[in-house]
Amino acid sequence: MIRVIPSCQEVSELVSQAQDRPLTLAEKFGLYVHLPLCHGCRNFSRQVAFLRAAVKRYLKGDNAD
Amino acid sequence: MDDDTRPKLDYATLGQHRSYLMRYALLQLRDATAAEDAVQETLLAGVEGAARFSGKSSVKTWLTGILKHKIIDHVRRESREVPLNEDADGAERSDAEAVDALFVADGHWRTPPADWANPDRALENKKFLEVLEMCAKLMPARMARVFALREVMELSTEEICKELGITATNCWVILHRARLSLRECLETKWFGK
Numbered sequence: 001m002i003r004v005i006p007s008c009q010e011v012s013e014l015v016s017q018a019q020d021r022p023l024t025l026a027e028k029f030g031l032y033v034h035l036p037l038c039h040g041c042r043n044f045s046r047q048v049a050f051l052r053a054a055v056k057r058y059l060k061g062d063n064a065d
Numbered sequence: 066m067d068d069d070t071r072p073k074l075d076y077a078t079l080g081q082h083r084s085y086l087m088r089y090a091l092l093q094l095r096d097a098t099a100a101e102d103a104v105q106e107t108l109l110a111g112v113e114g115a116a117r118f119s120g121k122s123s124v125k126t127w128l129t130g131i132l133k134h135k136i137i138d139h140v141r142r143e144s145r146e147v148p149l150n151e152d153a154d155g156a157e158r159s160d161a162e163a164v165d166a167l168f169v170a171d172g173h174w175r176t177p178p179a180d181w182a183n184p185d186r187a188l189e190n191k192k193f194l195e196v197l198e199m200c201a202k203l204m205p206a207r208m209a210r211v212f213a214l215r216e217v218m219e220l221s222t223e224e225i226c227k228e229l230g231i232t233a234t235n236c237w238v239i240l241h242r243a244r245l246s247l248r249e250c251l252e253t254k255w256f257g258k
Contacts, residue, residue, distance in 0.1 A: 006172075007168075007171065007172025007173065008168065008172055008173050008174045008177075009168040009172040009173075010172060012241065012245065013237075013241050016237070016240055016241040016244050016245075017237050017240075017241070019240070019244075020215065020221075020222050020236075020237060020240060021222060021233075021237075038177075039177065040174045040177025040178050041174075041177075041178075043177070043178040043179065043180060043181070044178045044248070046181075046184075047178060047181065047184075047248050047251075048244050048248070050181070050184050051216070051244055051247055051248065051251075052216060053188065054187075054188060054194075054197055054251075055092070055197075055216045055217060057188045057194065058088065058092070058194050058197055058198065059085070059088055059089055059092070059217065060085075061084060061085055061088055
């Protein structure tokens, strides 16, 4: 069961899963109500996106070989 | 593509991509010898299959495609020899405990993720990329394997489930833990300084 406002732990799970599958409307709504109120989860959300970019950058290496 | 414009695909030419292929293989296999082997096999397969290179993609993309197959073969073999669920209970318990430690009982962060100064600039810093590599190596083996299949090989959750014989839910749980772990490590070792 999903409460109206998910906890930080649940939000962190949803933010992570959003990288791997489309979220349901209820899940999106949960993020929509939680994130504006929670600085830590907003940071987490940005950082998860950053991790993906960082792995890409790492693979690219120093030169564009 | 006619013969004049076709790039020369001998061993030396393909070898120019060796360092890229090694980074790619290392992040997935985490074992220098296995990575060397996979890259070597890829370059040889490239030379042998040069005639099949269509020129529609870059040589690098083409080689990466071959390497992906070599890596997946390796992961399959490894999963058969050292199944992911070997000691699953022990690994599962300690991974779950590591996540639980990040949150208090009501689901709030114990220490909320901090603001990171200039993450985009970090991406251009060689030292940062070394820290990223180190943090990836610190992840427990099965977590790192799933994370790399997703982020390095860019397999879908369904494909990962099929390769490793785990459920989608299990896969999402592992990826969540991997991201928490990597994030935590980068914050401690880089952004927290």
